[in-house]
Amino acid sequence: MPLEIERKFLIKNSSYKTDSFKVSFIKQGFLNSNKNRVVRVRILDNSGFLTIKGISSSNGTSRFEWEKEIPLEEANELFQLCEKGVIEKYRYYVNHGDHIYEIDEFKGENEGLVIGEVELGSVDESFSKPTWVGVEVTGDTKFYNSELSKNPFSKWV
Template structure:
């Protein structure tokens, strides 16, 4: 069993605009199952696709199983089995030897940017880039599965 240990932060868009973007990819992901105890997600990127199963979050950790699947299968699953879909541009930025993934959401979530860092342990320390803002790890409304059902533009 894999374990995902992740923290999330809002992005200071003004400072982010000054960052040199190393690599980026268009993501489209949909949810076959999305409830507090488990999530089954299909993700399609520019070049590959995955089926991901995640368990209940305990602190900043949760069980995670991820499997590559054929791109055509992912497209069919997104179109036929997912009631809610999120689209975003994901940027990959290295800061102090740690990979940061920054999501610029599209569509009904346009205007929202969230940075994520995956850790080896819940106690691991790391430095924050200056473009990182408020931590939102424990705020469920910022989860991708929630954004698929309750988009950012509907928050008022």
């Protein structure tokens, strides 16, 4: 079973941009945002993807994830079936130590929110943090994209 293991952090400043080796634009919507099974359609640059994620572990670091590339035209068609609240963001990729950090700079109703994540091979794998990494938000469901689509950052008090 494919398992996603990641840690998420708020990002303190924009210095990650100078370290970035690649930037992509992501648009994603949710066909189902139930916490037990999230079904997402995503367009990453010019490619379409369908992703299913299971419920997170108790500490939020791991969960089942299945993803399949689909034709871009089909991904665009599936957006018509998505729940309200589309996520749009720029993703910056940064090499740091033995890992790649993915930093999401949100747009639209989530403008101003910047979250970085690092994928790991195991829950207890050690990793180094760049200076621009701030407070850890792993497992805090309000920072999940499926939740941000329903309760965007701009509406937080």
